Amino acid sequence: MSTATVSRALASPDQVSPELRARVQAAVAKLGYTPNAAARQLRIKRSRTALVVTRRRWSAPFFAEVLRGLDEEFSAAGYAMVLGNVDEDGGERSRQLVDMMFSGTIDGAVLLSGRVAAADGRTMFEAGLPLVSLCAAIEGTHTILTDEGECIARGARELLRLGHRNFLYLPGPSDNYNEQVRWAALAEVFASASTDATVSRAEQCDFSLAAGVAAARDFLSMKQRPTAVIAVSDENAIGFLQTVQEAGVGVPHDVSVLGFDGIEFADFCRPTLSTIRQPRLELGRAGARILLKAIESGPPLSLSREILPNELQFRGSTGPVCET
Amino acid sequence: MSTATVSRALASPDQVSPELRARVQAAVAKLGYTPNAAARQLRIKRSRTALVVTRRRWSAPFFAEVLRGLDEEFSAAGYAMVLGNVDEDGGERSRQLVDMMFSGTIDGAVLLSGRVAAADGRTMFEAGLPLVSLCAAIEGTHTILTDEGECIARGARELLRLGHRNFLYLPGPSDNYNEQVRWAALAEVFASASTDATVSRAEQCDFSLAAGVAAARDFLSMKQRPTAVIAVSDENAIGFLQTVQEAGVGVPHDVSVLGFDGIEFADFCRPTLSTIRQPRLELGRAGARILLKAIESGPPLSLSREILPNELQFRGSTGPVCET
DNA sequence: TTGTATGCGTTATCAT
DNA sequence: ATGATAACGCATACAA
Numbered sequence: 001m002s003t004a005t006v007s008r009a010l011a012s013p014d015q016v017s018p019e020l021r022a023r024v025q026a027a028v029a030k031l032g033y034t035p036n037a038a039a040r041q042l043r044i045k046r047s048r049t050a051l052v053v054t055r056r057r058w059s060a061p062f063f064a065e066v067l068r069g070l071d072e073e074f075s076a077a078g079y080a081m082v083l084g085n086v087d088e089d090g091g092e093r094s095r096q097l098v099d100m101m102f103s104g105t106i107d108g109a110v111l112l113s114g115r116v117a118a119a120d121g122r123t124m125f126e127a128g129l130p131l132v133s134l135c136a137a138i139e140g141t142h143t144i145l146t147d148e149g150e151c152i153a154r155g156a157r158e159l160l161r162l163g164h165r166n167f168l169y170l171p172g173p174s175d176n177y178n179e180q181v182r183w184a185a186l187a188e189v190f191a192s193a194s195t196d197a198t199v200s201r202a203e204q205c206d207f208s209l210a211a212g213v214a215a216a217r218d219f220l221s222m223k224q225r226p227t228a229v230i231a232v233s234d235e236n237a238i239g240f241l242q243t244v245q246e247a248g249v250g251v252p253h254d255v256s257v258l259g260f261d262g263i264e265f266a267d268f269c270r271p272t273l274s275t276i277r278q279p280r281l282e283l284g285r286a287g288a289r290i291l292l293k294a295i296e297s298g299p300p301l302s303l304s305r306e307i308l309p310n311e312l313q314f315r316g317s318t319g320p321v322c323e324t
Numbered sequence: 325m326s327t328a329t330v331s332r333a334l335a336s337p338d339q340v341s342p343e344l345r346a347r348v349q350a351a352v353a354k355l356g357y358t359p360n361a362a363a364r365q366l367r368i369k370r371s372r373t374a375l376v377v378t379r380r381r382w383s384a385p386f387f388a389e390v391l392r393g394l395d396e397e398f399s400a401a402g403y404a405m406v407l408g409n410v411d412e413d414g415g416e417r418s419r420q421l422v423d424m425m426f427s428g429t430i431d432g433a434v435l436l437s438g439r440v441a442a443a444d445g446r447t448m449f450e451a452g453l454p455l456v457s458l459c460a461a462i463e464g465t466h467t468i469l470t471d472e473g474e475c476i477a478r479g480a481r482e483l484l485r486l487g488h489r490n491f492l493y494l495p496g497p498s499d500n501y502n503e504q505v506r507w508a509a510l511a512e513v514f515a516s517a518s519t520d521a522t523v524s525r526a527e528q529c530d531f532s533l534a535a536g537v538a539a540a541r542d543f544l545s546m547k548q549r550p551t552a553v554i555a556v557s558d559e560n561a562i563g564f565l566q567t568v569q570e571a572g573v574g575v576p577h578d579v580s581v582l583g584f585d586g587i588e589f590a591d592f593c594r595p596t597l598s599t600i601r602q603p604r605l606e607l608g609r610a611g612a613r614i615l616l617k618a619i620e621s622g623p624p625l626s627l628s629r630e631i632l633p634n635e636l637q638f639r640g641s642t643g644p645v646c647e648t
Numbered sequence: 649t650t651g652t653a654t655g656c657g658t659t660a661t662c663a664t
Numbered sequence: 665a666t667g668a669t670a671a672c673g674c675a676t677a678c679a680a
Binding site for chain 2: 126
């Protein structure tokens with residue numbers, strides 16, 4: 001029985017005689033043989049491995065769910081998933097990731113990082129592998145976004161309808177894609193001539209709980225407090241919410257709060273946090289599926305661009321403005 | 325210039341003449357050459373890749389931080405990290421993970437799953453690769469634990485000292501290692517003759533927010549309510565805390581609540597959640613370091629066992645029992 | 649249907 | 665110090 005025979009019996013069971021197939025399977029089971037992955041990769045030039053690039057900045061509850069979606073699809077397709085964090089660009093870590101793209105260890109990458117890593121004058125692009133970008137528009141990649149701008153605008157309009165006129169926005173880092181989209185959409189709502197409402201931006205700007213707390217402190221010291229707060233993340237909103245309530249401010253009586261993401265903790269606040277729920281699991285699944293398709297179909301025929309719907313959920317933390 | 329020369333110039337720069345080294349480096353930079361990883365792996369029988377096995381059950385905020393610690397150390401050592409989820413054992417996913425151990429794709433594994441995956445009568449063990457188990461004692465692996473039993477016992481004793489006599493414990497799944505350790509430690513405290521205090525167990529048992537809420541509902545319907553609640557996770561504790569407060573129960577006035585893990589959200593509850601803070605980042609770092617050492621030192625000389633200290637933090641949600 | 653032989657891109661051994 | 669060469673374990677083209 002030659003090695004070629006075994007290889008075939010394992011890789012294409014339907015191309016060998018049933019008798020041989022059985023014999024091979026028996027031997028494999030008995031000896032505990034597992035084909036060597038490196039040799040196979042070397043031969044077929046495929047690793048059945050996807051790279052997932054992340055950034056610390058992401059909130060853990062959001063990220064974990066996206067990751068689960070990715071894992072589900074990749075593992076169902078028999079792909080392994082290697083994880084890589086890049087926090088700053090251009091460092092040693094970026095080099096590692098770029099090298100992975102060129103060394104044949106991976107067949108493609110999903111970017112949760114918002115940018116394409118670069119090092120030594122090379123970028124992830126030049127490796128010619130398919131790239132999928134999640135939650136950020138990156139030229140040259142398959143992109144999956146959500147309708148975050150529309151949703152936050154819808155949320156703002158709903159709050160306007162509830163009578164709010166003085167808004168506070170808790171922003172994310174200004175170089176962040178999602179922050180930019182959300183703020184732009186929000187600014188447009190308020191720029192539209194049909195309203196005299198105004199929105200101010202809090203100074204703190206990241207996605208953390210701490211930023212929400214800091215913003216709440218500023219809020220508390222204002223003479224003319226906004227009645228509606230729109231946050232770039234649920235963490236922001238929750239930090240804000242807890243802090244102002246601690247200081248005796250009623251939610252939603254004195255101030256309405258709208259978060260973003262729909263993490264699980266938002267369901268368990270008091271009051272439950274109104275939020276814009278992102279399809280976290282589906283983002284991961286869709287991202288993996290697109291990448292797998294791109295890998296299996298060889299040359300990049302055309303770059304896909306998909307927009308998944310968020311869900312605006314007005315719950316306990318938002319209500320009509322109260323005259324007092 | 326032969327391939328061997330290039331290989332040497334890249335792998336051991338100090339073993340070739342400076343002139344050649346420069347020439348190779350120039351050519352590499354110019355051509356954008358990256359050595360093929362599969363061929364290298366095939367030759368040296370090392371992949372510089374670690375497998376990290378997880379389970380859905382873990383709380384995202386806890387898990388994300390451990391993962392960060394792992395990533396830091398692995399990437400610093402030039403190792404890639406592949407992630408694999410196993411939820412049930414014995415399925416297709418387990419087979420994949422076991423196969424990875426035998427196919428040479430990885431050099432070792434860190435288990436956050438509490439168990440060694442098995443499939444087709446083979447376990448991860450038999451591959452002979454180093455295994456590190458985090459937060460669970462698994463025979464035959466390098467193990468890193470925390471002093472969770474001691475800490476929860478200390479927490480209970482502190483609550484006893486504050487005058488509490490009627491305790492409620494919110495348990496995790498009974499097949500979970502951490503649940504077992506924590507409950508055993510707790511039970512021992514109450515079994516000790518020096519106290520007449522009693523502890524009952526809530527029926528709900530997983531680490532989720534929802535389980536905490538369900539336990540709170542039961543709590544609210546009790547005629548003789550416990551005055552101290554010890555939860556197996558911060559999520560449990562937070563779900564409980566929010567729900568009983570919603571129903572008008574004062575914390576810590578009417579009931580003291582102690583969580584477990586020290587996730588970030590615990591810092592932002594109202595009141596701040598008393599908890600047992602686990603060294604999440606350090607767990608990840610230590611796990612990676614141990615695995616790397618085991619990989620590089622070849623044959624398993626002896627299995628290490630390390631116990632990291634938790635930190636018992638009594639904060640807003642716990643206080644002396646109030647006679648009313 | 650099965651076996652034989654070659655090459656994938658490295659690294660290590662050996663000779664120069 | 666460098667070059668030639670074999671071998672790693674698999675998949676495939678081709679021969680039988």
